[in-house]
Amino acid sequence: MKTVPPPLDKPTAPTFRLPPLTCDCHVHVYGPTNRFPFAPERPYTSQDAPVERLEALHRLLGVERVVVVQATVHGLDNSAMLDAVARDAQRRRGVALLPPGTPIAELERLHRAGVRGVRFNFVRHLGGAPDLSAVQSLAQAIAPLGWHLQLHLDAQDLLSYRAFLDTLPVPFVIDHMGRTLVEDGPEQPALAQLLELLKNPRAWVKLSGPERISACLSRGSFPYADVLPHAQRLMAAAPDRVVWGTDWPHPNVREMPDDGWLVDLLPHYGGPQALHQLLVDNPTRLYWYD
Incomplete structure (x- = not known):
């Protein structure tokens, strides 16, 4: 079994000061x-x-x-995620991994515990695509609660599943900028499809994982600078449907990023108003709607 490295023991303090009520919309606990x-x-x-x-x-x-997004290492046992959320129920929300056919009573229990979404992994290194009928069925079940789906896709999946995504009856969030690699160029079909997908008013995207898509990684004095055009285009396409996350503790990455660097990327994504939407307003609408 593959072993992934731990996060940095001593990340750098960022120079950029985050606005009050900033939300890190993608972390795990192990x-x-x-x-x-x-x-x-x-x-x-x-x-x-x-x-x-x-x-x-x-x-x-x-x-x-x-x-707090349920970690794959814990499978369908959401206990660690729920414990982390319960420690500060006002300022924390959860995204669960759930089996098909989860009873309504269990969904309602999870809602009271702070869960606001369900994640599905489509990526090959985590087992590949789930059964689409099960995704659709669970989407129907969570709709009355106001939840969303969170979808972890490989870039090529944006092409394969576009028609399916448009049928989803609830908001859905694409993780990690769709894993659209910078080295594949600004006109790559996957990025074009992601930008087109964002015309769907239910589609959101998470500006997380720059270390996953960067071609230059941390070389040079400005880590992940080549990711900026990707992020800026996504923010421009759907300024009210983008959220941000660190992806701590960074499972399955090509190099372990410094979380202070990830924060210091943010002022290059957009101005103060756009960043307030990204970091405060949009997460409030998606996770604290009730």
Whole structure:
């Protein structure tokens, strides 16, 4: 089984000051495994990355709200995610991994616990696409709660599943800028499809994972600078349907990023009003609507 490296012990303090109520809309917690064991069928393994380390990171970065996304290492047991959310129920929300046919009573219980979405992994290294009828069925079930779907896709999946995405009855969030690699160029079909998809008023995109799509990685004095045109085009296409996240503790990345660098990218994405939408207003609409 593949072992992924841990996040940096001492990330850099960012120079950019985040606005009040900034939300990190994509983090995971791992363990601690003596309380929350990893799933035996997990596609990778890691060291513990518990909520206490996440809280220390957010104090350093100036993040006040967070969305904890169920980690693949924990499978369908959402206990670690729910525990992290419960520690500050006013400022935290969760996104769950759920099996097909989850009863309405369980969805309502998770809603009371702070869950506001369900994630589906389509990427090949995490097992490939789920059954589309199950995705559609669960989307129908969560619609009355106001939840959304969060979709982790490979870039080529944006082409393969476009027609399906347009049938979804609830908002859906595309993770990590659609994993559209910078090296494939600004006119690549996947990025064009993602920009076209954002004409759908239910489509959102997460400006996370620049280290996943950068061609230059952290070389030079300005890490991930080549990602800026991607992010700027996505923000311009749907300024009211973009959110941001660090993706801490950064599973399955090509290099481990410094979270302070990720914050310092933000003022290059847009001006103060656009950043307030990205970091505060849009997350409030998506996760704190009730």
